[in-house]
Amino acid sequence: MMKQKDSGPAGGNWVPLAVTLAIQAMVSMAALTMPVMAPVAAPALGVSPTYTGLYLAIVYIGAVLASLAAGSVVKRFGAIRASQFGLLLCAAGLALCAVPSLPVVAVGAFLIGLGYGPITPASSHLLALTTPAHRMSLVFSIKQTGVPVGGMLAGALVPGAMLLIGWQGALLAVAVANVLCALVSQPLRGQLDADRQPDQPVKLGNLLQPLRLVFSHRALALLALCSFVFSTVQQSLTGYLVTYLHESLAYGLVAAGLALSVSQIGGVAGRIAWGYVSDRWMSARPTLAMLAAIMAVSGIATALLTTSMPTFLVLAVLVVFGASGIGWNGVYLAEVARQAPPGMASVATGGTLAVTFFGVVLGPPVFGAISGAWGSYRAGFAALAVPTLICCFALLRARR
Template structure:
């Protein structure tokens, strides 16, 4: 039940965050704004996520992880409803509210799952929960266009908001049980918001993983953001064909999240596995940029699936390892601090990629730079391995 509930919450929050990009072509035309402004909206969402993830630790301890998740669902619903006003201030505030709701959900679910999951199953369970992110994207892509046809873009946004409210009601049934560890006397302060970040940098193994996640998330966003444009402009693929490659990459990411979680639980230590995934996704980026131009569509599809399976599939292993390394009772707090750096990569990656493309005039250069960087990150993870035990870290290193 904890896994099902956290998966459902993750999927709906993800759906809420990805609904505006689906609505953008219709909404922008009616409002009179350029559709490219959706990039700014998404950036604001992740800036809100960065900020709210830092404060999630104290909130989880004070109110409980499920109650915080309920707050997050309501914030996402409010952000979607506010954005339907269709004026700039409402759209900006709506994006920030969605981001404030998106940020604490993963730390809250990590807090719940770290308490309820056997250590030998953490990789699979956390990876399965993280499939809620692409699942929410699939729900947005499959359901929202139909809702737009039935009720207009404002009606579609409000319908997704109602889904979030409904999940808030459903989760109330397990709230008392899973929030039994909350401390109502816990103080909430703005100064305490930096505590999770200080904790991350105090524990070297967690710090290393969090810094690496900045580059992992940047690579992931650049793949999903620029792959279709790259294939159409520099490979000459039709839009539908390029879209198929992206769809296969996304689907492979879901499979990858489950596969790598199982591998981390049974075969390869998580830190080693993450370093191998970094080397793998970096190699795929270089192959895509340098060698794949003369390949057949079938081989490009295989490369896209391999790339997506690694660049989108790493998250569950990363979050499970952060929770495993965290001191007892601190999984939510440390996850919030680590995700600040993860979301920073989401915000910084696409603009950096665009800057490289602007300087060189080709998307291939962006994949070369990012691919080389992520391979260096993989080597750093591999060669800075620390001797570890199966118990959480209980000292600063």
């Protein structure tokens, strides 16, 4: 596997890792900004906060399409340029979401998805070339901490920003942060995009190639299908937690946002810890099976939270839920890169992520529908235990 020389400004693996982590954090913050402000923004738009699931579905429909095209885009323009495109699309989408019109917000959500989709395939392309095989899970897990870091930033900063400049001003502030990240990454483009292929075609006919690759390899197909469930859990937790704590446990918006940040801290710690465990003690699939079991227990525990519980106990449950429901991603992506044919890491990642994002498209609306039918978000969190346990058994069976 290729590795960068330890000279120049990008000596070692830390530069690709640092820049991809920062970009991942920004687009993740962009995707979660509207869900975090849902208790305020939804009434301003004339809808219920339960429609957060539909907003996320639109975001990830865009992400599905972008991830399928990401392999070709990365090959033609380079991973950094593809990431810059993504950051600017997220900024444009956030700006449109500040317009108090549901159709315009829907277009903004779709643009955010188009920006979010190519980020992980682009980073997988860079890291697969610069990371030794025995460190793959840990390095990919560290990079994927950008997702919960983005959630932490959204949970910690967006509620306070709303109090200062309103929900629309907060959206524009996050948009500016994405643009600045795109500008900061520009000096690295020449070196990190040196392998780009300017004659690589980008056309609609290539969109199904990543899915064909994934489903022609049994190991990749299993990982993709489990990621469908895991992404449902992750997005249901991050998308509905603030509203659940606010409406069912009487938390204030700032307190609920900070609780979301605590769950994201669990996700950050979990991603690094599980990457280390997978590299040193367990292979990827047993690690993912263990995480699926923890997700099931955490979903039920979250459903059983009450207003009389001490805050530290609520936060402890959310830390464990975050460590499993958010912490799985790095181990999964590293295993996808391992199982991919040589030179096809970005294509395989794009194909598996398309399935992952379908989980986000379908899962949160189903979560919202279950919660609405039962009159409580508790039902939605409890229902997450069923598919995660199925994944646990499937991964253990495949391992044997």
